[in-house]
Amino acid sequence: MIDFSFTDEQEMFRKASREFAETRVAPFIPEMEKTGKVPPGLVQALADAEMLAITIPEEYGGLGLGYVARMIALEEISRISVATGMMLQVFALGIDPFVRFGSKEQKEFYLPKLARGERLATVAVTEPTGGSDPTGLRTTYFKNGTDYILTGRKCFITNAHIADTVTILAKDENDPKAFSAFIAEKGAEGFSATHEEHKVGMRGCNTGELSLEKCKVPATALLGQEGKGLRVSMSAIGDVGRGGMVGCAIGLQTACLEASVKFANERILYGKPISALQTIQNKLADMKIDLEAGRLLAYRAAALHDKGERSSNEFAVAKYFTTEAAQRAAKMAVDIHGGYGCMEEYAVSRFIRDAFVLGPSAGTSDIMKVIVARWVIG
Amino acid sequence: MNVIVCVKAVPDPKEICKIRIDPATKTLLRCDVPLVINPLDKNALEAALLLKEGRGASVTVISMGPPPAETIVKECMALGADRGILLSDRAFGGADAFATAYTLAGAIVKAGEYDLILCGMASSDGATEWVGPQIATFLGIPAVTMVRKFESQEGAAWRVLADWQNGYRRVEVRLPALLTITRDLNRPRALSFSGILKSRKKTIEQWGREFLDLPSEALGAKGSPTIVSEMSTVRNRRDVKMLRGTIEEKADQLVGLLAESGVL
Amino acid sequence: MSSFGPVWVIAEQSECAAEIVSLQLVGKARQLAEQLGVNCESVLLGSNLGGAVRDLLASGADRVYLADDPRLELYQPALYSEIICMLAEKWKPEIILMGSTFMGRELAPLVAARLRTGLAAHCTGLRLDRDNRLEQLIPAYGGLMSIVCPEKRPQMATVARGVFATPARDAQRKGEIVAVPVPEMGEPTVRTLEIVREPVSDGQLEDARVIVSGGAGAGSAEGWEAVRELCRELGAGLACTRPAVDAGWAPLESMIGQSGKMVSPEVYIGVGVSGEQQHMVGVVGAKLMIAVNNDPKSPVFEQVDLGVAEDCREFLPVLASKIRAYRESRKACV
Missing domain, CATH: 3.40.50.620 (HUPs)
Known part of the structure; x- marks a missing residue:
C-alpha cells in the first residue's frame, strides 16, 4: 500500500517552517529586492532556526534529517521568498560533500560549524565553458610538495561572496580525465570572490565569480580521493542541487496560486469577482493541477532518496516539471493580475522574475531532458 | 515545581471567517479549518517553559478535545512540555465552560501534585474566559485572571500584575494557584525542528471518562448548565446606499455627506 | 406572588x-x-x-x-x-x-x-x-x-x-x-494589594463622536498609517478589529466588538473591515455607519448606511486629501 500522507512529525516540520518563513523571512524581502544583497540578519535567522543543520548527521551537531524534511522546509521558505530558498538550498549543497566524502577529521572540524551557521558553504563547479558537462572545465591543480596549487575561474556560483568554505572541482593539470575536489577557504592565498552578478530575479540571493590564482591549499583540503572528485561534486549537484531546486519551484508554484486566488476573489469585473469567470478558473485549475503533480514528483523523489535508493533520475524529472510549472504558474499569476502584475508592489511581479532563474539553476530544462532520455534509453 | 498548562485546540483564527452557520440546519459549517493551539494558551505555555528553564519546573500540558486535538498536544511537547495528556471521550462532548472546567479539574487531580496552573486568558473561538477561574474554584485554589506580568516569583506568595480598567491590579497570590495569562506577559517561542525531534520519544497519555472516574452526568452536554438553544444567521441589517463613480467622485460624495452630518 | x-x-x-x-x-x-x-x-x-x-x-x-x-x-x-x-x-x-x-x-x-x-x-x-x-x-x-x-x-x-x-x-x-455584614474569613490566599491607574494616551473610544475602525483590509503597517491619517484629518477615535490587533498594527485596547469595546458614536467609518459579527456588535448603536471595502459583496455592506466599494489603501489617501481641501475651502470662505 502506498501511503501519500505526511507523518505528524512532518506536518510539524511544515508548521515550524511556515511560521519561520512568514515571521522571520518575509520582513527581509523589501530590502533584498531593493539592494540585491544578502541581509546578514537573514543568514543568522536561517541559522537560528536550524535550517542549515537539517541534513547534517546528529553526531556532528546536525538534525540528521532526510530529503523529505529538507523539501518541506524549502517549499515553505520558497513560498515566501524563492531567493532565500535558493540560498538555503545551496548551503546544503555545500554541506553535502563533507557529509558524504569528508574524512573523520574534516567532518569533525567543519560539520558542527556548518550546522550552526558559523561557516557557510557552497560548491563551485560551473565555469564559463561548462557546468553540466564537466569535461569543459578549465580549472586545474597540480601537486606541489604536500600542497595543491589551483588555478582557474568559476562563474554563476550561488553564495560565492558569502561562503566561507567552497568545494572546488578542478582537473589534474597533467591528466585531463582526473578530477579532484578541494576545500578552499575564504582568505586563502590566491582565492577571491570577484564579480557579483545582478540577476533578473531571486534578488538578495548572492551569485558571483570565484577566482583561483595559484591558490595554495594543503593536502588536508582534498575531499574524497584524488582523481575521484567528479563523484564528490556531481553527486551533490545531482541530488542535493536538483532536489533543492524542486523545493524552490513547488514553493513558488504555491505562492503563485495563493496570490492568484486571493486577487481573483477580490478583483471585481462586471460586478463579479473575476474568479467567477471561466477563463480565470481555467488558469487557476491549471496551476492547481501542476502543483499537485509537482508535489507528488518532488516528495516521491525525496522519499526514494531517504530510503537509500537512487533518486537522481527522479529528481531530474521533478526538476524539469516543477521549474517549468513554476514558470507557467508565474506567467498565469501575472496574467490574472492584469496591470497590477506589472507593478513592483505586487508580489507576482517578483514571482515571474524569480521563476526565470529557477530554470537554469542546477541544470537547464534541456539538460534535464538529456538526463531523462539517457535514463529511458539505458 | 510542577506546572500544569491547560490548552485548547481552536480553529485557526486566521481562517475563522470561513466558519459559518448553515442557515438551513443551524449548525456550524467548519469547512476544514485546521486546529491550532489557542493563541493565548501559547503565552501560558511559554510562561511555564520559562519556569522550566529558570528553575527546573516540570511542565504538563492537558487538553480536552476530540481525537484530532492530539496534534496540538504534540506541538506543545515539541515546544518543550514534559508531559502531555489528552482528555478525549464522547462523554466529554458538548461541554460548556462549567463542564469543561469540571472535567479539567478532575484530570488535574489525577495528574498528581501541582504548584501552578496556567491558562490562556480566553479562547479565540468560544470567547468565554470562564474555564480558568472555574477550574480554580473546583480545585479550591485561588485564581488571578488576566495576568500581564510576574513581579515576584519568590517563596510561596507571588506578586503579579493583572489587567484592570485604565491600569492594572497588583495581586499577591499564594501557591498553588491558577493564573490566566494575557499576551503582554511574554512572546511565545517558535516551534523548532530540534524541539520536534526531541519530542519523538514523548508519548501522549489519552484519558477517558473511566480513567478520570468522574460521574457521567457531570460531564459533557449532560453536565453543562447552559445549552445553545438556537443559532440564527440574523444580522443587524441596514439598507446600504453604495456610492458610485470613480474613486475621486466617491471621495467627493463622501466628503459632502460627512460635512452634512456635521463631522467636518 | x-x-x-x-x-x-x-x-x-x-x-x-x-x-x-x-x-x-x-x-x-x-x-x-x-x-x-x-x-x-x-x-x-x-x-x-x-x-x-x-x-x-x-x-x-x-x-x-x-x-x-x-x-x-x-x-x-x-x-x-x-x-x-x-x-x-x-x-x-x-x-x-x-x-x-x-x-x-x-x-x-x-x-x-x-x-x-x-x-x-x-x-x-x-x-x-x-x-x-x-x-x-x-x-x-x-x-x-x-x-x-x-x-x-x-x-x-x-x-x-x-x-x-x-x-x-x-x-x-x-x-x-x-x-450586609462582612464575614470573618481566615488569611486569604489571594489579595489585591492596590489598583494602579496608568495614563491613558488616547481619548476614551466610548466617548468619541466619530470613530474610524480599521481591519485586515489595511493590508500592512503602511496601510495602517493611511487609516491613522484619516483619523487625524477627522479628529476621530482610532479603533480596530481583531485581525489588526493580531497583525500588531493597533493595541488591544482599541479593539471594538464582543470581546473589546462597545461604542455608539454618531459616525462610524469601517475601513477594510469585513463585517464579522464579533466586531459589528460593538457598533450597532452608531447613528451613521459607513464602510469602505474592496469587495462589493462583503457582508459589511449589509450592516451599514453608506458603502464605498474601493480598496481602502487607494481610497483613504484620496479621501484624506479631499477632506483637507474641503477644510481649506471653508477657511477661505470665513
Whole structure:
C-alpha cells in the first residue's frame, strides 16, 4: 500500500517552517529586492532556526534529517521568498560533500560549524565553458610538495561572496580525465570572490565569480580521493542541487496560486469577482493541477532518496516539471493580475522574475531532458 | 515545581471567517479549518517553559478535545512540555465552560501534585474566559485572571500584575494557584525542528471518562448548565446606499455627506 | 406572588458613583423583573458607597444589598465571591447580571462555579423566552447564538458597557437598603494589594463622536498609517478589529466588538473591515455607519448606511486629501 500522507512529525516540520518563513523571512524581502544583497540578519535567522543543520548527521551537531524534511522546509521558505530558498538550498549543497566524502577529521572540524551557521558553504563547479558537462572545465591543480596549487575561474556560483568554505572541482593539470575536489577557504592565498552578478530575479540571493590564482591549499583540503572528485561534486549537484531546486519551484508554484486566488476573489469585473469567470478558473485549475503533480514528483523523489535508493533520475524529472510549472504558474499569476502584475508592489511581479532563474539553476530544462532520455534509453 | 498548562485546540483564527452557520440546519459549517493551539494558551505555555528553564519546573500540558486535538498536544511537547495528556471521550462532548472546567479539574487531580496552573486568558473561538477561574474554584485554589506580568516569583506568595480598567491590579497570590495569562506577559517561542525531534520519544497519555472516574452526568452536554438553544444567521441589517463613480467622485460624495452630518 | 426569584445586578462603583454599565444593567434588570413580576435588586460591595447606592435606586433598583466596609475598598476575590454566594443562597435570585468589567470577568465565573450554575459571556442581548427563561444572545460565526440555562438557577450573564441604554434617573425613587455584614474569613490566599491607574494616551473610544475602525483590509503597517491619517484629518477615535490587533498594527485596547469595546458614536467609518459579527456588535448603536471595502459583496455592506466599494489603501489617501481641501475651502470662505 502506498501511503501519500505526511507523518505528524512532518506536518510539524511544515508548521515550524511556515511560521519561520512568514515571521522571520518575509520582513527581509523589501530590502533584498531593493539592494540585491544578502541581509546578514537573514543568514543568522536561517541559522537560528536550524535550517542549515537539517541534513547534517546528529553526531556532528546536525538534525540528521532526510530529503523529505529538507523539501518541506524549502517549499515553505520558497513560498515566501524563492531567493532565500535558493540560498538555503545551496548551503546544503555545500554541506553535502563533507557529509558524504569528508574524512573523520574534516567532518569533525567543519560539520558542527556548518550546522550552526558559523561557516557557510557552497560548491563551485560551473565555469564559463561548462557546468553540466564537466569535461569543459578549465580549472586545474597540480601537486606541489604536500600542497595543491589551483588555478582557474568559476562563474554563476550561488553564495560565492558569502561562503566561507567552497568545494572546488578542478582537473589534474597533467591528466585531463582526473578530477579532484578541494576545500578552499575564504582568505586563502590566491582565492577571491570577484564579480557579483545582478540577476533578473531571486534578488538578495548572492551569485558571483570565484577566482583561483595559484591558490595554495594543503593536502588536508582534498575531499574524497584524488582523481575521484567528479563523484564528490556531481553527486551533490545531482541530488542535493536538483532536489533543492524542486523545493524552490513547488514553493513558488504555491505562492503563485495563493496570490492568484486571493486577487481573483477580490478583483471585481462586471460586478463579479473575476474568479467567477471561466477563463480565470481555467488558469487557476491549471496551476492547481501542476502543483499537485509537482508535489507528488518532488516528495516521491525525496522519499526514494531517504530510503537509500537512487533518486537522481527522479529528481531530474521533478526538476524539469516543477521549474517549468513554476514558470507557467508565474506567467498565469501575472496574467490574472492584469496591470497590477506589472507593478513592483505586487508580489507576482517578483514571482515571474524569480521563476526565470529557477530554470537554469542546477541544470537547464534541456539538460534535464538529456538526463531523462539517457535514463529511458539505458 | 510542577506546572500544569491547560490548552485548547481552536480553529485557526486566521481562517475563522470561513466558519459559518448553515442557515438551513443551524449548525456550524467548519469547512476544514485546521486546529491550532489557542493563541493565548501559547503565552501560558511559554510562561511555564520559562519556569522550566529558570528553575527546573516540570511542565504538563492537558487538553480536552476530540481525537484530532492530539496534534496540538504534540506541538506543545515539541515546544518543550514534559508531559502531555489528552482528555478525549464522547462523554466529554458538548461541554460548556462549567463542564469543561469540571472535567479539567478532575484530570488535574489525577495528574498528581501541582504548584501552578496556567491558562490562556480566553479562547479565540468560544470567547468565554470562564474555564480558568472555574477550574480554580473546583480545585479550591485561588485564581488571578488576566495576568500581564510576574513581579515576584519568590517563596510561596507571588506578586503579579493583572489587567484592570485604565491600569492594572497588583495581586499577591499564594501557591498553588491558577493564573490566566494575557499576551503582554511574554512572546511565545517558535516551534523548532530540534524541539520536534526531541519530542519523538514523548508519548501522549489519552484519558477517558473511566480513567478520570468522574460521574457521567457531570460531564459533557449532560453536565453543562447552559445549552445553545438556537443559532440564527440574523444580522443587524441596514439598507446600504453604495456610492458610485470613480474613486475621486466617491471621495467627493463622501466628503459632502460627512460635512452634512456635521463631522467636518 | 411570583414563583420566580428577584433579578439581580452585581453593581460596581468607581469614583464615588456607580459604574455606567451597572446602571445600564439595572435598567435591563428592571424590564426583566417587571415581566417576571419580581423585584429588581442590586448587590453593591465596596467602601464609601453612598453615591453609588443613590444611583442604583434612582435607576430602578427596588432593593440594594449593601456591604460598605473598608476591607472591601479594593476588589478582593475571596471576600467578594463569599458575600455574593452567601446572599444568593439566601435570597435565591432568578437572574444575576454583571458588567463585563475587569472585576465582572473574574468574579462572575468564580461565583457561577460556586453556585453550580451556568454563565453566558459578553451577551449582546437578553430577553425572556416563552417559558420565561432568560435567552442570552451571543454573536458567533456570522450569526447569533442564543444560550439558555434551563434548570440551574440563578441564570447568570455578563454584559459590556454600551449594550443597553443608560436608564433615566428618577431621584425621587425610593428603595430598600439591606446592610450586609462582612464575614470573618481566615488569611486569604489571594489579595489585591492596590489598583494602579496608568495614563491613558488616547481619548476614551466610548466617548468619541466619530470613530474610524480599521481591519485586515489595511493590508500592512503602511496601510495602517493611511487609516491613522484619516483619523487625524477627522479628529476621530482610532479603533480596530481583531485581525489588526493580531497583525500588531493597533493595541488591544482599541479593539471594538464582543470581546473589546462597545461604542455608539454618531459616525462610524469601517475601513477594510469585513463585517464579522464579533466586531459589528460593538457598533450597532452608531447613528451613521459607513464602510469602505474592496469587495462589493462583503457582508459589511449589509450592516451599514453608506458603502464605498474601493480598496481602502487607494481610497483613504484620496479621501484624506479631499477632506483637507474641503477644510481649506471653508477657511477661505470665513
